[in-house]
Amino acid sequence: MQRRRWPVDKGHHHHQRTWPPGSDGTQRPRPFASLPMSSHASKRGLTVARTGKKRSYWFGDENGGRREPAADFSSLPFDVLRKIAAAFSVTNLWAASGVCRAWREGLQPLREAVVLVRWGKRFKHGTGGVRRNVPKALETFLKAASRGCAAAMVDAGLIYWEMGKKDEGIALFREAALLGDPAGQCNLGLSCLQAEPPNLKEAVNLFYEAASRGNTRAQYSLALCLQQGRGVERDLPKAARWYLKAALGGNPRAMYNASLCYSSGEGMPRSYQQARIWMKRAAESGHSKAQFEHGLNLFSEGKKLTSLLYFELALRSGEQNAAPIKEALLQQLPPASRDEAMSLADNWKPVRHHH
Incomplete structure (x- = not known):
C-alpha cells in the first residue's frame, strides 16, 4: 500500500507562531518533532539512526558516545x-x-x-x-x-x-x-487593562510573556505601560527599547511612538533623522497622526503634491487637523496636481514595514 503523504499547506500560516523563546530572552529547546531529521544533531545531543523504515532516537554525550535511548515518541x-x-x-x-x-x-x-x-x-x-x-x-x-x-x-x-x-x-x-499562544496572552492582557477595576500587574506579566515571544502588539502595550508606569515602575529607556522592537516588527503605533522618542530624546539619544524615518514609516503604514505630521514635514520641504496626499489620507482616517492645511494647498496647486493627489489617495495602500 502506498504510504500517504501529508500535504504542506502553503497558503495559510500564522505569523509569529514558532516555538517561543523564554521570557528571559533565551531560546527554549524546540520539541523533537521540529528538529531536522539529519544523521546527527550534535547541539541537541540527539542522534537519529535509520534502520529500514524504523527510526531510533538516542541521546549522546559530548564525546559522541551513546547513552540510553530516548523515550519512544509513540509513548507520549x-x-x-x-x-x-x-x-x-x-x-x-x-x-x-x-x-x-x-x-x-x-x-x-x-x-x-x-x-x-x-x-x-x-x-x-x-x-x-x-x-x-x-x-x-x-x-x-x-x-x-x-x-x-x-x-x-x-x-x-x-x-x-x-x-x-x-x-x-x-x-x-x-x-x-x-x-x-502569544496573541492569546496579549489579548488577555488588554482585557485585564479594561477590567473594572483593572488588573495592571497581571496585564504587564502577560505582555512580558507575549512580547518576549515576538508579539508586536504586546511589545507596544508593554512599552506603553513602562512609559506611563502602569502596573510596573516607570522606565523610559526600557519603554523606548520595546517601542523600537515593536516598530521593527511592523507595528505602526510603535513606529509613531519611536519617532516621538527620537525627536524628544525621551528614553533614547535624540536623533531628528531617525525621528523622520520612523514618522515616514508610520505614515506609510497607515497611522493617521503620522500621516498628518509626515505631511507637515513634506510641506516644509516644499513637496506640496506629496504633502497634499498625506493630508488627504490623514483626513480620511479622521485626523481633522489636516483639513485647513489641505484646503490651503488645494488653492495653491494647479487642477492637474490636485487631481493627481486625489487619484493617488484613492489608490493608496499601506506599506508593510517589517525587519
Whole structure:
C-alpha cells in the first residue's frame, strides 16, 4: 500500500507562531518533532539512526558516545501531545505529524483545525469566494477551538469580544494563553487593562510573556505601560527599547511612538533623522497622526503634491487637523496636481514595514 503523504499547506500560516523563546530572552529547546531529521544533531545531543523504515532516537554525550535511548515518541499521551502542539505553526504541525503514526493520529484534530481556521477567516472577511458571514465564522472557529487549536480560540474570542460578549471572549483568550499562544496572552492582557477595576500587574506579566515571544502588539502595550508606569515602575529607556522592537516588527503605533522618542530624546539619544524615518514609516503604514505630521514635514520641504496626499489620507482616517492645511494647498496647486493627489489617495495602500 502506498504510504500517504501529508500535504504542506502553503497558503495559510500564522505569523509569529514558532516555538517561543523564554521570557528571559533565551531560546527554549524546540520539541523533537521540529528538529531536522539529519544523521546527527550534535547541539541537541540527539542522534537519529535509520534502520529500514524504523527510526531510533538516542541521546549522546559530548564525546559522541551513546547513552540510553530516548523515550519512544509513540509513548507520549495524545492529550499531552496536543497541548504541546496547540500553538504550533502550520509548518511545525505538519512536521510533527510526520514523526510517527502515533503522532500523526494524535495530531489529526489539530490538522483539521487548521482547515477550519482558514474557512473561518474566509467567512469573517468575505474572502476566498464566500460571502461574509460572522455567525458562521464564529461557529467554524469554535469547531477548530474544540480540537485544541489556540489560534482558533483567539479568533473566536475576538468575535465574542466584538459582539459584546466579553466574558466568553476572555475565557477563550485565557485558554489560548495557558497553551502559550502569544496573541492569546496579549489579548488577555488588554482585557485585564479594561477590567473594572483593572488588573495592571497581571496585564504587564502577560505582555512580558507575549512580547518576549515576538508579539508586536504586546511589545507596544508593554512599552506603553513602562512609559506611563502602569502596573510596573516607570522606565523610559526600557519603554523606548520595546517601542523600537515593536516598530521593527511592523507595528505602526510603535513606529509613531519611536519617532516621538527620537525627536524628544525621551528614553533614547535624540536623533531628528531617525525621528523622520520612523514618522515616514508610520505614515506609510497607515497611522493617521503620522500621516498628518509626515505631511507637515513634506510641506516644509516644499513637496506640496506629496504633502497634499498625506493630508488627504490623514483626513480620511479622521485626523481633522489636516483639513485647513489641505484646503490651503488645494488653492495653491494647479487642477492637474490636485487631481493627481486625489487619484493617488484613492489608490493608496499601506506599506508593510517589517525587519
